[in-house]
Amino acid sequence: MKQLYFEDLVVGTEYTSRGRTITDADIRLFIGATGDDHPHHTDAEYCKNHPVFERPCAQGVLVLSVSDTFFAYEIGFNLAHSLNYGHDKIRYLQPVYDGDTVHSVMRIAACEPKDATWGRVVVECNVINQKGQLVLVNHQVILAGRRPSA
Amino acid sequence: MKQLYFEDLVVGTEYTSRGRTITDADIRLFIGATGDDHPHHTDAEYCKNHPVFERPCAQGVLVLSVSDTFFAYEIGFNLAHSLNYGHDKIRYLQPVYDGDTVHSVMRIAACEPKDATWGRVVVECNVINQKGQLVLVNHQVILAGRRPSA
Amino acid sequence: MKQLYFEDLVVGTEYTSRGRTITDADIRLFIGATGDDHPHHTDAEYCKNHPVFERPCAQGVLVLSVSDTFFAYEIGFNLAHSLNYGHDKIRYLQPVYDGDTVHSVMRIAACEPKDATWGRVVVECNVINQKGQLVLVNHQVILAGRRPSA
Amino acid sequence: MKQLYFEDLVVGTEYTSRGRTITDADIRLFIGATGDDHPHHTDAEYCKNHPVFERPCAQGVLVLSVSDTFFAYEIGFNLAHSLNYGHDKIRYLQPVYDGDTVHSVMRIAACEPKDATWGRVVVECNVINQKGQLVLVNHQVILAGRRPSA
Amino acid sequence: MKQLYFEDLVVGTEYTSRGRTITDADIRLFIGATGDDHPHHTDAEYCKNHPVFERPCAQGVLVLSVSDTFFAYEIGFNLAHSLNYGHDKIRYLQPVYDGDTVHSVMRIAACEPKDATWGRVVVECNVINQKGQLVLVNHQVILAGRRPSA
Amino acid sequence: MKQLYFEDLVVGTEYTSRGRTITDADIRLFIGATGDDHPHHTDAEYCKNHPVFERPCAQGVLVLSVSDTFFAYEIGFNLAHSLNYGHDKIRYLQPVYDGDTVHSVMRIAACEPKDATWGRVVVECNVINQKGQLVLVNHQVILAGRRPSA
Numbered sequence: 001m002k003q004l005y006f007e008d009l010v011v012g013t014e015y016t017s018r019g020r021t022i023t024d025a026d027i028r029l030f031i032g033a034t035g036d037d038h039p040h041h042t043d044a045e046y047c048k049n050h051p052v053f054e055r056p057c058a059q060g061v062l063v064l065s066v067s068d069t070f071f072a073y074e075i076g077f078n079l080a081h082s083l084n085y086g087h088d089k090i091r092y093l094q095p096v097y098d099g100d101t102v103h104s105v106m107r108i109a110a111c112e113p114k115d116a117t118w119g120r121v122v123v124e125c126n127v128i129n130q131k132g133q134l135v136l137v138n139h140q141v142i143l144a145g146r147r148p149s150a
Numbered sequence: 151m152k153q154l155y156f157e158d159l160v161v162g163t164e165y166t167s168r169g170r171t172i173t174d175a176d177i178r179l180f181i182g183a184t185g186d187d188h189p190h191h192t193d194a195e196y197c198k199n200h201p202v203f204e205r206p207c208a209q210g211v212l213v214l215s216v217s218d219t220f221f222a223y224e225i226g227f228n229l230a231h232s233l234n235y236g237h238d239k240i241r242y243l244q245p246v247y248d249g250d251t252v253h254s255v256m257r258i259a260a261c262e263p264k265d266a267t268w269g270r271v272v273v274e275c276n277v278i279n280q281k282g283q284l285v286l287v288n289h290q291v292i293l294a295g296r297r298p299s300a
Numbered sequence: 301m302k303q304l305y306f307e308d309l310v311v312g313t314e315y316t317s318r319g320r321t322i323t324d325a326d327i328r329l330f331i332g333a334t335g336d337d338h339p340h341h342t343d344a345e346y347c348k349n350h351p352v353f354e355r356p357c358a359q360g361v362l363v364l365s366v367s368d369t370f371f372a373y374e375i376g377f378n379l380a381h382s383l384n385y386g387h388d389k390i391r392y393l394q395p396v397y398d399g400d401t402v403h404s405v406m407r408i409a410a411c412e413p414k415d416a417t418w419g420r421v422v423v424e425c426n427v428i429n430q431k432g433q434l435v436l437v438n439h440q441v442i443l444a445g446r447r448p449s450a
Numbered sequence: 451m452k453q454l455y456f457e458d459l460v461v462g463t464e465y466t467s468r469g470r471t472i473t474d475a476d477i478r479l480f481i482g483a484t485g486d487d488h489p490h491h492t493d494a495e496y497c498k499n500h501p502v503f504e505r506p507c508a509q510g511v512l513v514l515s516v517s518d519t520f521f522a523y524e525i526g527f528n529l530a531h532s533l534n535y536g537h538d539k540i541r542y543l544q545p546v547y548d549g550d551t552v553h554s555v556m557r558i559a560a561c562e563p564k565d566a567t568w569g570r571v572v573v574e575c576n577v578i579n580q581k582g583q584l585v586l587v588n589h590q591v592i593l594a595g596r597r598p599s600a
Numbered sequence: 601m602k603q604l605y606f607e608d609l610v611v612g613t614e615y616t617s618r619g620r621t622i623t624d625a626d627i628r629l630f631i632g633a634t635g636d637d638h639p640h641h642t643d644a645e646y647c648k649n650h651p652v653f654e655r656p657c658a659q660g661v662l663v664l665s666v667s668d669t670f671f672a673y674e675i676g677f678n679l680a681h682s683l684n685y686g687h688d689k690i691r692y693l694q695p696v697y698d699g700d701t702v703h704s705v706m707r708i709a710a711c712e713p714k715d716a717t718w719g720r721v722v723v724e725c726n727v728i729n730q731k732g733q734l735v736l737v738n739h740q741v742i743l744a745g746r747r748p749s750a
Numbered sequence: 751m752k753q754l755y756f757e758d759l760v761v762g763t764e765y766t767s768r769g770r771t772i773t774d775a776d777i778r779l780f781i782g783a784t785g786d787d788h789p790h791h792t793d794a795e796y797c798k799n800h801p802v803f804e805r806p807c808a809q810g811v812l813v814l815s816v817s818d819t820f821f822a823y824e825i826g827f828n829l830a831h832s833l834n835y836g837h838d839k840i841r842y843l844q845p846v847y848d849g850d851t852v853h854s855v856m857r858i859a860a861c862e863p864k865d866a867t868w869g870r871v872v873v874e875c876n877v878i879n880q881k882g883q884l885v886l887v888n889h890q891v892i893l894a895g896r897r898p899s900a
Contacts, residue, residue, distance in 0.1 A: 182632025
């Protein structure tokens, strides 16, 4: 891993992530980790009569979590130190079905020093499916470690 | 499942969820579903030298996802129709380690009709660990199906 | 969770559960938890020549376990205290293939006080697939906590 | 795999299986496959106040499923053809906690021809933990393929 | 389990394993256990433009691991004592896609006593898919426990 | 992902990977993906009497697979195109137990053009645990895509 610091991040920089095909196995592993087995995600018969879903779709937070991983691969893993601070706004815009492939276009929206150790960074993540539809907006906030002074 | 509608939810109502002990197995299943294997969550040697974590902790979005399940068990599963709309604000306040047990105290903060089919509901979820520490704040926004008129 | 007691359960009451689509991912997770990777469940070529199965099917005990969860969602989770006592009779009647959706129709068949703390409850669970076929009969026996006297 | 037939099984034969240590990861994988995340299995704080359990224990059907695998390893995998018919009686006698190691002592209790293709076999499985306690009784019924006549 | 010893293994003996259909769920579980979520295995859009793969394929080491299990079922599980020593040569010859069924043809290539306790055994494993294509060659080396002298 | 080509890799370059703590959950997920539930990895009572293992250890191929991921993170993920070719030699030197943390020191040992599209690269991977013990040697062979000529 490279050793980037808060000072290396620049407002306005854009990153495009790799993609990931979301599958039914992800949905089931996610149930194991969280217990979320709502019929939206597990019951094909129920979904046939649902006003919005055609068939079982991924848990929204699963797609959000994949968005988080995209962020980690492009930015987070390269930071010497980082902490998840939170999210300012998340919107679920389209269901993601078994077999859909998503990737993320990310833009650094704000960088502010917080204290001597950490800087606060806002990254706007737009998750897009293989049809080009925006499926998730995630305004992610992290703390990035500041470069130690010489 | 019961068949509650938007009209049955009342601003100010509080709900206390069951609890869940977060374990290393959850962290690993979550990696399978999302790919997020940051050393924060998987590398005990790395964490020994980390400025904040003592040892590997759960992914923040995993704890958020468990919070989502707590919401589903107390409110979401009882609604005739619902959709995840998003989150207005999420803050990660304390790490959750293997073996920590969390539960959620939820309060309906806002209920607004959106259109003839759906109402918009904001639920403030405070996730608390076995020591009584607030570990996560999650302002969750859902759409709840409106009661069909007679 | 609500706080029902043995005294709240009534012989003859029927419950219809939500559904769950059983998928290949369930079969594989189940192998991880149990080691049961019989070719009936994992080997598509072997199943082509099998006298009964057309293709890999779910482990019988996996379907039984899902039946147990249906019971928990409708009855077990609502009891203040409960213990699994056993099963009086289980019959596997039809294979459940990847993609089949099952639900359970349950009927309380017997309620007998056991001692001051527990009552014994027999629930006949009929698990039915999306074609209306009965795939599993499970006569489940639980102990339900008795209501504390005032 | 060897090619045993119904005719090769002898009433009274005893088999002792290998063992398996049941762990928290098994419990979580099982949740993924079935959705059964009852606080008995996932909530350490809840279990502290439970009248029977000291701490989270394995789902009863998980232990039953492991018993099924023990049967498969010793008998089922060696049969040319077999089908799960059901269980005549299952009793959960002791909780199995994370870290307990169980094995099974099995005895063929009955063998009856059913038709020209299948024979019906009852196997009494006693699952025992590392302390020598009987934790589960499982009277398993299978159909074993009959030897083709020359 | 039977109790075979090094002395029971004979150079030139061939074994044909059962088969296993490799599925997307295996690929995802494998990510959980190892972190290997290369787009070769998870990103259907990426694979469309790949010079070799048509669609996501199993991790090579996953297929190797299944080959190892085939070895265990036919030989390793039957040994009183065994240790994995290593592999002399492994070649990945064809991608294995979701839904492909593989089995292994194994031949004992060498047996040499190592010391009073262990013998060294080389097994050439050829893993073949449902089309008859050789997908993996694995020259596996194990230590097998020697028969205790009387 | 960066876009490195065969021509960018230099014999003798060394890479040190991040670490990963191997846990029981990895062992169980690995069973789900492969079926390998040998008592070496799952039966604590069996291991107490084993001549080498003190307690259940990770499957050798699981450690090998983690070594593969370390390679991917440092080298493989940065290549524009790559294929797993095989391994020339793998040796399992020490058991890896639940809770051990391993990392890999890798050295490019050979780079040879294969044809106009691919070059053959041998990487010697030494996997080391938290005590500094060498647990696995893996001579990995990959094909790296050659830089398109202008």
